[in-house]
Amino acid sequence: VVDSFVQQLSGTAPVIKLPLKGNYAPNVFVSVLVVRGRVAGVQPGALVDLGKPSFKMGVAEISVGWRAHELGVKVTPDKETYKTRDKAHVVVQVTQRSIGKPVKSGEVAIAAIDEGLLELLPNDSWKLLDTMMQPRGIEVNTSTASMQVVGKRHYGRKALASGGGGGRQTARELFDTALLWTARVPLDAKGRATVDIPLNDSLTSFRIVAVADSGTGLFGTGQASIRATQNLTLLPGLPPLVREGDHFDARFTVRNASQRPMSVDVAGTLGGQALSVTRVALAPGEAREVGWDTAVPFNVTALKWELSATDAAAEGKPSTDRLKVQQKVIPALPVRTYQATLMQLERPFELAVKIPDDAVPGRGGVHVALSPRLADDLPGVREYMEAYPYSCLEQRVSKAVALRDRAMWTRAMDALPSYLDRDGFAKYFASEQLGSDTLTAYLLAIGNEAGWEIPAGALARMQGALRNFVAGRAGRDSPLQTADLTIRKVAALEALSRYAPVEPNLLDSIDAAPNLWPTSTVLDWHSLMKRSTNLKDRDAQLDAAAQILRSRLNFQGTTMGFSTERQDYLWWLMVSGDVNANRLLLDVVDDEKWREDIPRLVRGALGRQQHGRWNTTVANAWGVLALERFSAKFESEPVTGQVQAKLDAQHGELDWAAQTAGGSFDFAWPAGQGKLAVSQNGSGKPWVTVQSRAAIPLKQALSTGYRIVRTVTPVEAKKPGEIHRGDTLRVRLEIEAQSDMSWVVVDDPVPAGATLLGNGLGKDSQILSAGEQKRGFVWPAFEERGFDAFRAYYRFVPKGSWVVEYTVRLNNPGRFELPTTRVEAMYAPEMFGELPNEPVTVGP
Numbered sequence: 107v108v109d110s111f112v113q114q115l116s117g118t119a120p121v122i123k124l125p126l127k128g129n130y131a132p133n134v135f136v137s138v139l140v141v142r143g144r145v146a147g148v149q150p151g152a153l154v155d156l157g158k159p160s161f162k163m164g165v166a167e168i169s170v171g172w173r174a175h176e177l178g179v180k181v182t183p184d185k186e187t188y189k190t191r192d193k194a195h196v197v198v199q200v201t202q203r204s205i206g207k208p209v210k211s212g213e214v215a216i217a218a219i220d221e222g223l224l225e226l227l228p229n230d231s232w233k234l235l236d237t238m239m240q241p242r243g244i245e246v247n248t249s250t251a252s253m254q255v256v257g258k259r260h261y262g263r264k265a266l267a268s269g270g271g272g273g274r275q276t277a278r279e280l281f282d283t284a285l286l287w288t289a290r291v292p293l294d295a296k297g298r299a300t301v302d303i304p305l306n307d308s309l310t311s312f313r314i315v316a317v318a319d320s321g322t323g324l325f326g327t328g329q330a331s332i333r334a335t336q337n338l339t340l341l342p343g344l345p346p347l348v349r350e351g352d353h354f355d356a357r358f359t360v361r362n363a364s365q366r367p368m369s370v371d372v373a374g375t376l377g378g379q380a381l382s383v384t385r386v387a388l389a390p391g392e393a394r395e396v397g398w399d400t401a402v403p404f405n406v407t408a409l410k411w412e413l414s415a416t417d418a419a420a421e422g423k424p425s426t427d428r429l430k431v432q433q434k435v436i437p438a439l440p441v442r443t444y445q446a447t448l449m450q451l452e453r454p455f456e457l458a459v460k461i462p463d464d465a466v467p468g469r470g471g472v473h474v475a476l477s478p479r480l481a482d483d484l485p486g487v488r489e490y491m492e493a494y495p496y497s498c499l500e501q502r503v504s505k506a507v508a509l510r511d512r513a514m515w516t517r518a519m520d521a522l523p524s525y526l527d528r529d530g531f532a533k534y535f536a537s538e539q540l541g542s543d544t545l546t547a548y549l550l551a552i553g554n555e556a557g558w559e560i561p562a563g564a565l566a567r568m569q570g571a572l573r574n575f576v577a578g579r580a581g582r583d584s585p586l587q588t589a590d591l592t593i594r595k596v597a598a599l600e601a602l603s604r605y606a607p608v609e610p611n612l613l614d615s616i617d618a619a620p621n622l623w624p625t626s627t628v629l630d631w632h633s634l635m636k637r638s639t640n641l642k643d644r645d646a647q648l649d650a651a652a653q654i655l656r657s658r659l660n661f662q663g664t665t666m667g668f669s670t671e672r673q674d675y676l677w678w679l680m681v682s683g684d685v686n687a688n689r690l691l692l693d694v695v696d697d698e699k700w701r702e703d704i705p706r707l708v709r710g711a712l713g714r715q716q717h718g719r720w721n722t723t724v725a726n727a728w729g730v731l732a733l734e735r736f737s738a739k740f741e742s743e744p745v746t747g748q749v750q751a752k753l754d755a756q757h758g759e760l761d762w763a764a765q766t767a768g769g770s771f772d773f774a775w776p777a778g779q780g781k782l783a784v785s786q787n788g789s790g791k792p793w794v795t796v797q798s799r800a801a802i803p804l805k806q807a808l809s810t811g812y813r814i815v816r817t818v819t820p821v822e823a824k825k826p827g828e829i830h831r832g833d834t835l836r837v838r839l840e841i842e843a844q845s846d847m848s849w850v851v852v853d854d855p856v857p858a859g860a861t862l863l864g865n866g867l868g869k870d871s872q873i874l875s876a877g878e879q880k881r882g883f884v885w886p887a888f889e890e891r892g893f894d895a896f897r898a899y900y901r902f903v904p905k906g907s908w909v910v911e912y913t914v915r916l917n918n919p920g921r922f923e924l925p926t927t928r929v930e931a932m933y934a935p936e937m938f939g940e941l942p943n944e945p946v947t948v949g950p
């Protein structure tokens with residue numbers, strides 16, 4: 107309690123005056139307890155006592171001392187209404203509120219955002235003064251015995267903010283929601299800044315926000331709105347994503363924003379093919395829908411629409427609008443690699459090929475990829491990682507490394523600070539509360555091995571987190587109730603050793619017993635000793651670790667394994683035999699003591715591939731880096747000449763002089779059994795990958811770890827027993843797990859154009875999604891509501907059953923294909939369940 111006093115009140119003097127002191131800043135809570143004694147002359151009745159003593163209590167929050175730090179920011183565009191692709195000239199004037207004069211120095215950050223986006227989710231981040239003047243919470247608990255003396259029912263909830271926060275000519279093809287973001291615009295001597303904002307093709311209103319600061323103690327925010335409009339407007343109502351084989355009604359809205367009637371001709375093309383012309387009569391201010399019945403073809407990645415609307419009845423220059431928009435197309439039944447063979451083309455080879463049973467005719471075929479070096483291209487890995495649908499931080503990073511996509515890595519690193527918890531550990535999803543030491547160590551190790559940088563600030567925090575973890579100052583539980591603390595600590599030390607020598611005292615908490623450790627930990631220990639010359643008995647420990655690794659190697663034909671592989675399968679720590687094989691190759695590829703074993707290690711690691719890739723995202727990332735290092739050291743002989751490939755009557759030829767990076771052939775499936783022949787005429791030993799690719803529909807449920815039961819019930823329907831546009835459905839997934847498992851994902855598709863409710867954005871119906879049930883002792887981590895599917899990620903799923911439900915609204919009429927529903931353990935992908943889905947027909 108900062109201050110308190112007692113004041114007499116009366117009907118003629120009912121006001122309490124409170125002097126506001128400087129130490130009240132930035133806010134203070136004021137509470138008043140008003141007590142009235144018995145009213146003289148009013149006697150109690152049999153049922154009520156109107157003259158009994160009474161009291162009232164209230165609490166209010168007051169902001170104090172803000173004005174001295176507040177800047178007045180006035181945003182003035184040169185006009186309110188613009189045409190598409192105009193340029194808005196905006197003047198920002200900044201004054202110091204306390205003295206009413208322009209500031210003489212400072213800068214502003216300016217953003218121009220589509221107001222429709224702000225209706226979905228208001229942005230409070232630009233309220234800079236609110237952040238600088240962070241208010242204190244109410245920290246005083248008040249109790250009174252007044253209710254023991256004077257009976258009261260309830261005097262309301264106090265100290266809560268009042269009100270709520272609800273929401274209130276070329277073809278047009280640029281529809282970004284952000285027009286401009288300029289972080290630093292300096293103010294002139296008059297406290298003024300000017301900026302030109304280029305508008306795009308959206309016919310909407312935009313919020314222009316200026317966030318100003320001057321010196322170290324003056325902040326302010328101002329905003330204004332502008333609109334882009336035209337007399338005749340085409341608005342797309344297309345699903346943003348459709349699937350191959352979908353058949354839907356493609357709808358567009360034509361709007362007359364003028365004060366006169368129009369007769370509008372709407373024409374256009376879809377993928378270069380002309381559409382029928384539709385004429386529609388529009389009264390002033392009227393909007394109507396036009397549409398075309400559309401079938402989504404196969405083997406395309408997008409549907410490209412180009413439409414035009416013209417007022418055919420206008421005299422002189424008619425009102426027009428042109429629109430370009432495209433829809434993403436994904437397969438409902440994807441073409442997948444079902445068999446793959448990777449070999450070095452030392453001599454001509456022949457291979458019998460035949461389309462798989464139950465495969466869809468006309469899709470897929472035999473893909474032959476050629477590369478002069480092993481690391482130049484791994485088609486199976488690339489195909490798997492490009493199509494991988496899940497999106498946690500590890501998977502984003504692993505995809506970037508496996509695809510050697512520097513831009514993808516940069517995007518992941520830009521978002522990295524939001525994935526770090528309070529101690530500096532990396533989280534799989536940004537919404538989680540606590541991070542993982544295993545994930546943190548993996549990020550440091552894979553980034554270093556790939557040769558790509560982690561931002562300095564995030565790197566320092568993650569290194570500090572791992573040091574504290576090893577020293578026991580920051581604890582993180584294992585996803586599984588097992589004794590794996592030493593395994594995780596050694597992995598953390600190995601990651602730290604890649605950036606700086608490890609302090610010897612950090613090993614004090616570890617009882618070094620490599621013979622008893624799983625292979626992944628022996629690999630970490632071996633790598634740690636290689637890099638840390640300052641550790642006690644380092645040479646002896648390094649030799650012992652190398653000897654243990656050699657003793658555990660087990661080659662069966664061309665496949666490499668480990669004698670302890672059953673104990674090495676630490677799926678909850680993202681470790682598998684594939685990971686160990688690829689990491690072993692990486693660890694010893696430059697070691698002369700292992701030089702004679704390297705070719706066998708490479709073939710053994712490749713022999714572990716299934717369908718042309720390894721089993722997890724982590725294994726594929728390590729595998730790409732391992733083969734890259736191997737190629738750089740051992741594959742120096744140039745490849746010359748030509749490669750001839752033949753499948754029955756189909757031929758292909760690749761000239762290494764013209765295509766030094768390699769190439770590929772795609773052969774259609776033969777009518778029966780065919781013979782593929784490939785030969786190299788020239789020097790060198792190129793690598794050839796042969797993939798059997800087909801689209802095979804799932805006809806019945808598969809269960810190798812998870813069993814799925816899927817039911818759909820209407821929540822709100824126009825007609826019972828039918829599904830129509832605008833209906834809302836509840837999808838229920840009952841899943842049974844056969845064993846405990848960490849990091850499990852549920853992936854359930856939704857029809858094209860449908861909206862998943864419960865995303866927390868404005869205008870979303872909380873009532874329709876209120877009855878969703880979630881049962882079971884699972885540990886949810888994140889839910890992803892995309893255009894294509896509902897995905898739920900679980901940090902841990904115990905053996906037994908659990909239920910997840912979600913609600914979907916159908917927005918487009920048509921017949922929509924659905925891929926399979928899948929439940930998968932992401933780091934043990936052999937544990938999965940899959941369920942076929944019938945197409946969904948939605949009426950108008």
